[in-house]
Amino acid sequence: MHRSSDNQKVVVVGNGMVGHHFVTTLADLQPDCEITVIGAEPTPAYDRVHLSEVFAGRSPEDLSLAGDGYDKLGVLAHHGDPVVEIDVDNQAVKTRAGQTYPYDKLVIATGSTPFVPPIPGNDHPGCFVYRTLEDLDAIRRASRDATTGVVIGGGLLGLECANALKNLGLETHVVEFAPGLMGVQLDPDGSQTLRRHIEELGVRVHTSTATEQIQGHHQGLRLNFADGNHLDTDIIVFSAGIRPNDQLAQAAGLEVGERGGIVINSACRTGNPHIYAVGECALFQQRIFGLVAPGYRMAEVAADQLAGGTSEFSGADMSTKLKLLGVEVGSIGDAHGTASLAYTYADPVQKIYARMNLTEDGQKVAGAVLVGNCDAYDQLLQYFVNEISVPECPEQLILPTVNGDSVLSADALPDSAAICSCHNVTKGAISQHIAEGCRDLGELKSATKASTGCGGCAALLKNVFDRQLESLGIEIDTSICEHFAHTRQELFHICQVEGITDFATLLGKHGRGSHGCDICKPAVASILASLYNSHILEGQNVGLQDTNDHLLANMQKNGTYSVVPRIPGGEITPDKLIAIGQVAKQYDLYTKITGGQRIDLFGAHMQDLPLIWRDLIDAGFETGHAYGKSLRTVKSCVGSTWCRYGVQDSVGMALLLENRYKGLRSPHKLKFAVSGCTRECAEAQSKDVGVIATDKGWNLFVGGNGGMRPRHAELFATDIDDATLVAYIDRILMFYVRTADRLQRTSVWMESLEGGLSYLQQVIIDDCLGINAELEAQMAHIVGTYQCEWKTTIQDPEKLKRFRQFVNSDAADTQVVFVRERAQKRPATEEEISLLAVEAQS
Amino acid sequence: MNLAATTAKAVPLCQLSDLIPGSGVAALYQGGQNQSGQNQGGHNKDGKQKSAPQGEQIALFYLPDNNPSLYAVSNYDPIGRANVLSRGIVGTINTRLVVASPLYKQHFDLLSGVCLEDSRYTIKVYRVHLDQQTVVLEV
Ligand SMILES: Cc1cc2nc3c(=O)[nH]c(=O)nc-3n(C[C@H](O)[C@H](O)[C@H](O)COP(=O)(O)OP(=O)(O)OC[C@H]3O[C@@H](n4cnc5c(N)ncnc54)[C@H](O)[C@@H]3O)c2cc1C
Ligand code: SF4
Numbered sequence: 003m004h005r006s007s008d009n010q011k012v013v014v015v016g017n018g019m020v021g022h023h024f025v026t027t028l029a030d031l032q033p034d035c036e037i038t039v040i041g042a043e044p045t046p047a048y049d050r051v052h053l054s055e056v057f058a059g060r061s062p063e064d065l066s067l068a069g070d071g072y073d074k075l076g077v078l079a080h081h082g083d084p085v086v087e088i089d090v091d092n093q094a095v096k097t098r099a100g101q102t103y104p105y106d107k108l109v110i111a112t113g114s115t116p117f118v119p120p121i122p123g124n125d126h127p128g129c130f131v132y133r134t135l136e137d138l139d140a141i142r143r144a145s146r147d148a149t150t151g152v153v154i155g156g157g158l159l160g161l162e163c164a165n166a167l168k169n170l171g172l173e174t175h176v177v178e179f180a181p182g183l184m185g186v187q188l189d190p191d192g193s194q195t196l197r198r199h200i201e202e203l204g205v206r207v208h209t210s211t212a213t214e215q216i217q218g219h220h221q222g223l224r225l226n227f228a229d230g231n232h233l234d235t236d237i238i239v240f241s242a243g244i245r246p247n248d249q250l251a252q253a254a255g256l257e258v259g260e261r262g263g264i265v266i267n268s269a270c271r272t273g274n275p276h277i278y279a280v281g282e283c284a285l286f287q288q289r290i291f292g293l294v295a296p297g298y299r300m301a302e303v304a305a306d307q308l309a310g311g312t313s314e315f316s317g318a319d320m321s322t323k324l325k326l327l328g329v330e331v332g333s334i335g336d337a338h339g340t341a342s343l344a345y346t347y348a349d350p351v352q353k354i355y356a357r358m359n360l361t362e363d364g365q366k367v368a369g370a371v372l373v374g375n376c377d378a379y380d381q382l383l384q385y386f387v388n389e390i391s392v393p394e395c396p397e398q399l400i401l402p403t404v405n406g407d408s409v410l411s412a413d414a415l416p417d418s419a420a421i422c423s424c425h426n427v428t429k430g431a432i433s434q435h436i437a438e439g440c441r442d443l444g445e446l447k448s449a450t451k452a453s454t455g456c457g458g459c460a461a462l463l464k465n466v467f468d469r470q471l472e473s474l475g476i477e478i479d480t481s482i483c484e485h486f487a488h489t490r491q492e493l494f495h496i497c498q499v500e501g502i503t504d505f506a507t508l509l510g511k512h513g514r515g516s517h518g519c520d521i522c523k524p525a526v527a528s529i530l531a532s533l534y535n536s537h538i539l540e541g542q543n544v545g546l547q548d549t550n551d552h553l554l555a556n557m558q559k560n561g562t563y564s565v566v567p568r569i570p571g572g573e574i575t576p577d578k579l580i581a582i583g584q585v586a587k588q589y590d591l592y593t594k595i596t597g598g599q600r601i602d603l604f605g606a607h608m609q610d611l612p613l614i615w616r617d618l619i620d621a622g623f624e625t626g627h628a629y630g631k632s633l634r635t636v637k638s639c640v641g642s643t644w645c646r647y648g649v650q651d652s653v654g655m656a657l658l659l660e661n662r663y664k665g666l667r668s669p670h671k672l673k674f675a676v677s678g679c680t681r682e683c684a685e686a687q688s689k690d691v692g693v694i695a696t697d698k699g700w701n702l703f704v705g706g707n708g709g710m711r712p713r714h715a716e717l718f719a720t721d722i723d724d725a726t727l728v729a730y731i732d733r734i735l736m737f738y739v740r741t742a743d744r745l746q747r748t749s750v751w752m753e754s755l756e757g758g759l760s761y762l763q764q765v766i767i768d769d770c771l772g773i774n775a776e777l778e779a780q781m782a783h784i785v786g787t788y789q790c791e792w793k794t795t796i797q798d799p800e801k802l803k804r805f806r807q808f809v810n811s812d813a814a815d816t817q818v819v820f821v822r823e824r825a826q827k828r829p830a831t832e833e834e835i836s837l838l839a840v841e842a843q844s
Numbered sequence: 845m846n847l848a849a850t851t852a853k854a855v856p857l858c859q860l861s862d863l864i865p866g867s868g869v870a871a872l873y874q875g876g877q878n879q880s881g882q883n884q885g886g887h888n889k890d891g892k893q894k895s896a897p898q899g900e901q902i903a904l905f906y907l908p909d910n911n912p913s914l915y916a917v918s919n920y921d922p923i924g925r926a927n928v929l930s931r932g933i934v935g936t937i938n939t940r941l942v943v944a945s946p947l948y949k950q951h952f953d954l955l956s957g958v959c960l961e962d963s964r965y966t967i968k969v970y971r972v973h974l975d976q977q978t979v980v981l982e983v
């Protein structure tokens with residue numbers, strides 16, 4: 003082949019997770035490469051690993067990995083059209099639609115296909131596989147009229163699929179040919195423990211059961227088993243293993259394994275020097291790697307090789323930790339360990355099982371199985387991967403930890419130890435960043451990507467980070483400001499334990515100097531409000547309040563204010579709407595609808611604020627706390643009351659929540675939303691607290707936010723009833739109020755919690771700290787002592803004193819100038835102000 | 845405070861009871877200049893512009909436990925470009941008594957008027973004292 007362009011033409015077949023990772027890695031290493039990626043699926047690469055979350059309410063767009071990024075990278079992407087032929091002689095590929103793409107180098111990343119066992123009747127309508135977004139759609143459509151679903155295959159993916167069917171509200175069965183579930187990753191006892199968990203969740207498990215035939219039966223399907231029994235169902239999903247997509251390669255004369263898979267060497271190259279294969283379609287040393295992390299490693303190796311590097315793939319550890327139907331399961335190395343020494347621990351009540359296999363000399367970890375609780379996983383994995391000698395009493399590695407202390411110190415790990423396996427971040431890399439001046443865990447995360455994948459390494463990462471800083475003799479100053487050598491959390495604790503109710507006492511007993519500053523004063527004001535809920539303009543509190551709290555309104559750029567009455571759930575009567583209009587008209591306020599389903603009135607002079615509020619309160623409004631670090635709005639859709647799709651009364655729930663939490667002062671503002679069904683019109687997943695209706699109750703999401711650094715909320719609990727929902731939110735909010743840093747949104751707070759979401763679940767759902775009763779009592783106090791701050795203010799002449807523009811004159815501030823635009827007023831620009839003045843003088 | 849400063853004219857501004865302990869208020873000094881250097885212009889409720897010179901806006905801070913307990917600076921925030929400093933939080937930064945602008949949080953020294961973050965900006969500082977229950981400005 004002869005080509006005019008010097009730039010290397012690289013064609014990638016398959017735009018799945020690994021193909022995508024390859025493309026971005028190569029584009030990064032060699033920006034002048036001409037990369038073309040061809041995918042059979044209609045959409046660009048998405049996160050297949052989290053596919054099932056779509057059933058739990060996540061949107062498919064959310065899973066997208068590629069987004070519009072390909073354009074930016076200069077990568078040509080071609081979707082919805084599979085490659086049907088590789089012409090190795092002319093170095094080109096052909097697609098089904100007849101397109102031809104020449105290549106200098108070809109990378110095959112075609113992944114795999116679910117294996118459908120050759121059971122007669124396996125092609126009935128109602129039979130599905132589960133691998134792609136399209137499969138998911140098909141299953142979802144079929145499940146609308148279904149009541150029962152069967153998964154054939156009790157492996158990791160089969161159980162994941164069972165969870166999905168359960169989420170769709172189907173009575174779910176798992177049929178497994180082998181005697182146990184997840185036979186590859188678990189030993190028989192572990193498998194048995196998992197089974198008990200799963201059956202308790204209402205999934206029926208049939209092991210040692212061979213399906214001989216599938217027939218149509220009435221409206222549905224019937225499975226006939228070898229033992230003569232049968233099972234009737236509406237839909238069947240096959241999940242009996244995967245088969246590598248190697249047909250293209252085979253037809254092109256490339257070597258494939260006996261049981262499938264394109265043979266590659268340690269450079270990820272096939273027998274043809276111009277062709278590479280990566281991901282689940284590739285066979286390395288007789289093994290297929292059915293997990294995403296090894297696939298990513300292959301992609302990195304292949305990209306490096308194409309860019310002239312010498313990286314090599316040396317196989318990968320197939321240890322996994324996951325949550326199946328909410329049950330934690332972990333498997334490390336050799337799970338069965340037939341020849342080795344084994345330690346086991348079982349708690350039949352909590353259904354926890356742990357097994358650790360040691361090497362014959364009893365010195366190293368050879369493998370492990372964990373079911374029901376994976377706390378020990380990270381540590382065991384480090385022992386296994388880094389071949390660290392086990393401690394004198396090895397059993398402590400799998401025994402439940404009493405106080406959460408781990409046995410393994412970060413110091414014991416070699417520099418090569420992978421701390422985050424998702425992003426392959428080693429301890430050495432972390433030390434490097436610290437040596438270069440990184441002092442903040444968040445900064446470390448964004449620089450290295452560590453802990454931004456599955457998140458499982460969060461605790462270990464923090465441990466390593468802290469130890470490394472410590473060993474360098476660096477002390478992290480967590481003081482809130484020069485007046486207190488404490489964090490916000492510590493100050494909260496001090497005020498609570500010592501019953502301190504004012505700033506001066508706190509400063510006198512625990513601080514320095516006699517004044518404080520604009521950092522500690524509002525922080526303490528917020529703590530006192532969260533603890534005692536007294537009026538923020540009461541007595542000593544007055545001088546502590548930040549800009550907006552100072553006058554219970556939001557200061558705008560010219561020193562005037564905006565006013566936001568509360569409109570709970572965004573529901574408002576025509577009369578009240580008119581009342582707002584009248585107030586806005588009377589005080590000439592610029593009026594705008596907010597993103598939180600309420601109305602913001604701008605341009606109020608400070609001396610007008612009490613008058614405006616008197617009118618609003620007369621019309622039945624309360625303060626909207628738009629000025630406070632507190633609950634702003636609970637956005638809602640109309641839900642089942644009006645909407646054709648709604649399954650719960652989302653407005654009713656939004657009203658309940660907004661009225662409950664409306665007075666709560668918190669480290670930062672709080673936004674909620676409630677959607678009436680999984681279509682999620684209220685965008686609850688972008689809120690601090692998001693509630694999405696299901697047929698059985700509510701799904702609760704926490705820790706989302708929009709703004710500068712948008713973050714999706716995480717699914718915290720599913721299908722809970724009203725009372726549980728409120729109890730969980732009570733506890734989460736109070737725990738946040740107690741432990742967050744000043745001005746820390748819930749999203750950042752959750753990231754900063756060691757153990758993240760699962761730790762929060764342990765605190766809130768399992769009450770692992772034993773504080774839930776206290777948290778609820780504290781919230782009950784806040785709810786019980788609610789007052790509309792504005793109502794109290796306008797009744798108190800002492801508080802009204804501060805709303806005078808000038809203490810010695812009734813004049814307005816003549817330097818505040820407005821002009822009109824689109825029939826409303828707005829602050830004049832400086833140019834406009836000087837022009838107006840010139841006109842006035844002439 | 846030196847009441848005997850003979851050349852100084854004493855202008856009563858307001859009463860002690862007008863002040864808010866631990867916080868600030870604004871007062872108008874009719875005899876003064878418009879301190880921002882901007883031209884005048886105003887807007888009435890009926891929408892007509894007016895342009896009567898207003899005098900100087902003074903931010904008064906009252907810290908009862910401090911000595912002295914009274915501080916007065918210009919109410920105009922030269923960075924945020926609005927008359928808002930009386931609504932800022934008072935505190936100390938390295939023992940210097942400051943007010944933090946409620947708009948963008950720069951700190952202004954209450955004794956010298958210098959902006960701690962950007963010394964190109966200095967706000968006017970006034971001498972004030974208490975005469976019985978009256979707050980008096982020395983000009
Ligand atoms: C429900 C589910 C849950 C999972 N959970 C986990 C987990 O928790 N942890 C984990 O590590 N792994 C998990 N996996 C496995 C993980 O998704 C795979 O390891 C990973 O997706 C492999 O990436 P890949 O790019 O090799 O293959 P794929 O992601 O399958 O991508 C291959 C792509 O190539 C396309 N293609 C195939 N043939 C052609 C052709 N001829 N022309 C053009 N395009 C073609 C396919 O359509 C597909 O889009 C899960 C998988 C599923 C289905
Ligand atoms: S979220 Fe569901 S119930 Fe609410 S408006 Fe959208 S479709 Fe209707």
Ligand code: FES
Binds near residue numbers: 421423453454457459
């Ligand atoms: S191990 Fe998954 S994010 Fe670090």
